[in-house]
Amino acid sequence: MTMKHTEKRLSWLSCLPGDVPDGLRTPLDAAWTEIAGATCVKDTSRITLCPREDMGDSWEIAKDGADITITGGPTGILYGAYGLILALAAGEPLPQGRQTPRYALRMLNCWDNADGTIERGYSGRSLWFEGGRLSWDKQRIRQVGRMLASVGLNVLVINNVNVREPAQELIEDWLPQLAELAAELRPFGVRLMLSVDYSQPMRHGIPTADPLDEAVQQWWKDTAKRVWRAVPDLAGFLVKADSEHRPGPFTYGRNHAEGANMLARAIRPFGGMLVWRCFVYNCQQDWRDTTTDRPMAAYQHYVWLDGQFDDNVILQVKNGPFDFQVREPLSPTLLAMRKTNLAIEFQLAQEYTGQQIDLFAMAPLFEETLRQMGPERVMSIAAVSNLGRDACYTGHPFAAANLFCYGLAAWNPEVSAEAALRRWARLTYHLPEMQETALTQLLLNSREIYEQYTAPLGLGWMVTPNQHYGPNPGGYEYQAWGTYHKANRDAVGIDRTQKGTGYTLQYPEPLRSLYENLDTCPDNLLLFFHRLPYDYRMRDGRTLIQRIYDDHFEGYDRAEAMARTLASLDIPDPDRTEALARVALQLRNAREWRDVINTFFYRFSGVKDEHGRTIYD
């Protein structure tokens, strides 16, 4: 891809200057600086900032003629400043009434490794790790800070949940540099959080990491003291334990409440939160074993522990029961733990959803998931980051919309996907209205298009193993990951109803019946919940096999139409050039998916397309 780089690429913050000055110390400093620098603010002398200690993240704008007063808490004042700036930049009316975020912790989880690589990163290398140590460009860190703050995100987990050597040093020898990084982000109200290695005491001569062992407990208490002395506003620790070969309490015959509470108690004196990922399943499943059903694992591991977690523990649960597939039902664990602090976890990094080559705007995912769950079911929210050292930070310039819309949803889950995407498009490109609408619609539809040309009807997992881009419909079929479709000459899918694995029983009514019954199960989850013959009649009268073919032909055609629309828009360069180059790759990928999936099912079913379109032998 050839492109002309502009000096700085700020996506939805295009009204702000390219650099953030040195010397900011507080969010109030940052608020003033941003207002003063924003091209959309005409007369800064008419703006007053009123910090109020008791308002926390909240803010309010009052307008009196040409005079504007922003009242807000220590961080709220900065959020209010961005609220004003973005409203002016978008030509919107100023927000009315008090603005308060729905969730306490609005987290971004970065899977950055100390060597500078990013696990499942598609936007270049890490912004703060290189060569096995912390290392960063101050201006780029500040850009990250303002991007996060401008959409209200307040916690940044800087290292991979898979804590590989030497990242353990973050809470040991690297504390001075960590304190510097925290200071860089503090003016933006962004607090750091760290992923920790559950077995870390064993680096220090302690023969176990058993949470009930006193030496282990003492080590974590001492460590916490040192860590919070260096970074007093550290938000907490994030742990992936007993998951995909990570160590954890199971190693010592302890349950996850015992495991999490031990750490939580060590960091409680400093106000730290312990975020515990509920991504536990048997990743060495025998494909012959039909009694184990991977999506049931989180519920089985955690729900019986409801009420046993300390109040500074947060269980972080992925939005779906598998692992960030294109379409999954809501994780039943999110509905089943009333006495536990929960956070829902999304993945902005497009691991299974196009790897920042194919367009996949996630705003509709946030909207429908939070709505279905009920926003109040969780007290915090997290997303795996899509940021990296690329010039545009997100690989595909449009992928910034996923970060933006995630921030909006984290602040206020009631914002519609369409409104969020339109706002991003407007702030980023300032297109004529018809083009803005076209871009908004293009983004809004991108998920459904991707869904149509990839694995059908909620089946998931037909990706190239390990890499997770491109089709390989049999690639996971005989593997140890618990992700099977068991397609044969007659039927496809796993029966997850009461007559099958019983997964539907993990849902409360009315969802249980909704998914259980073929008459009500949504089409886009049909093959997630049911095993069906190819000649099964869908509600619209089509057979299942014909629906699969139709979706794949249509998905590709819609991707082509999307590419044409994109080419017609006056997106400024370099974004335009980059977006066109990527959509060309997307079309190649979409064609491959269409033909491989259609052929795969044709070979099994022997059924030709009713409309005579080409399916290869």
Next chain:
Amino acid sequence: MTMKHTEKRLSWLSCLPGDVPDGLRTPLDAAWTEIAGATCVKDTSRITLCPREDMGDSWEIAKDGADITITGGPTGILYGAYGLILALAAGEPLPQGRQTPRYALRMLNCWDNADGTIERGYSGRSLWFEGGRLSWDKQRIRQVGRMLASVGLNVLVINNVNVREPAQELIEDWLPQLAELAAELRPFGVRLMLSVDYSQPMRHGIPTADPLDEAVQQWWKDTAKRVWRAVPDLAGFLVKADSEHRPGPFTYGRNHAEGANMLARAIRPFGGMLVWRCFVYNCQQDWRDTTTDRPMAAYQHYVWLDGQFDDNVILQVKNGPFDFQVREPLSPTLLAMRKTNLAIEFQLAQEYTGQQIDLFAMAPLFEETLRQMGPERVMSIAAVSNLGRDACYTGHPFAAANLFCYGLAAWNPEVSAEAALRRWARLTYHLPEMQETALTQLLLNSREIYEQYTAPLGLGWMVTPNQHYGPNPGGYEYQAWGTYHKANRDAVGIDRTQKGTGYTLQYPEPLRSLYENLDTCPDNLLLFFHRLPYDYRMRDGRTLIQRIYDDHFEGYDRAEAMARTLASLDIPDPDRTEALARVALQLRNAREWRDVINTFFYRFSGVKDEHGRTIYD
């Protein structure tokens, strides 16, 4: 694997001392030293060595009472010494008459990278590269030298045919070290050969690697002069051009005769041979394209050039038309180029044949391939090495038999597989006769067993992509490698007859008709040549699908029986412990293959096993 290492592990050279003394300069030196050190030689004072300049690699033993005279050429004298030693160690009668190798160059191709890794190596790291440079343990190099010489191998290509940076330095800055390595191996009659990068002139400011460009030609001439000044007995260069993304003459619109002859002329003044690998095919095939058939590629690329290659060019052709699969027909290219120097290439490294975990003795492969081809069709022979830095050099201690039997076949293709394997077993373990027979039979059958539990009837390629170990029957189906089986609900295989891709037409009679006709096509190649329905009746009356099931159940059962036999043998440790540990892994692998392949075909065919054995859904 726990094991007790003995100091040195010499496999079939167990009658020799663990170390080779310093100061050897010629094969005659080595011959004396080996005879003097061999435990099987009782009275060295009765042995006379008669070197004769004109005898080359040949040798002859004369016995007069207790006096033994070995007459032989500069290298032949050493081969004769090993001939005597191994005959005595095996308790065999001394060889009668003049012994002369069938092939001029008896080559071992090592795919060692400069960083110390070995491409498709399963025996540890490189014996002569480490950390981006040449680096070796003298004793281990000498062991390699005596292993090669003891079975008559005389050319060692030390670097990977995929020449990656900085291995280009071998013919540039590393010449002094290269000369030292050559000197280490010279007493064993082993000459070095180097893989070269066809585009290497472009590292020196020449804008092209076009073989017709004068600057390119001059660069190679100058380089050859420098190289042979450093290593005067260098055997030549080996080139993988225009293959799997390697540069080559096609880049410049030249054919491979033009490409090879240019290099051959540069090295001809120094007696160098130019070995040119015929592994050219389209590795970016579209799976939808049914007109391209990868096994046809070498023939299409090379046969029309027959007669156009200089006489110091050797075309090195793999034994089969694909790529070292478990079972392939003979490459038709080997039968079609009467006016070109050819070498046949085998692969001792068990890339697709069990990775030195599963047992796969290749002696039957050498025997049947060379017999079918007619040994005289080629003038040289090559094999990809299975050597590495492991204590036993070959990963699995029994894998040494593949190197041993390859050497025997390269010297004399008439030696039967059984005789070669028995000789290796006897020389290595000195077991009681019944056990020796059991081990010989175990090895002799190991290929057929492996064949039974992996991809059926010559189909190949059902391995895990990239890794090439373990089953993944759909893994290559939609990839760019041209290795498809196109299994569907009715049938499996590619029709390579005249009615299909026409591949059979590349064979002369009677092979053409043999393979073309279902009545005569060997069962073990049936699905290589034909696309057949699952209910096809085999000559023995079984259906194709039942034959597939039978083979897989039987293959696993035979692997189990093999493991039992192995456990009953008095193999000395550490070989016994290692072999038992590996056969346990083999059983796990065999079970996986059996079940995955059976399930794969059951899902397509819907046909149950006639004998009611378990096939998973």
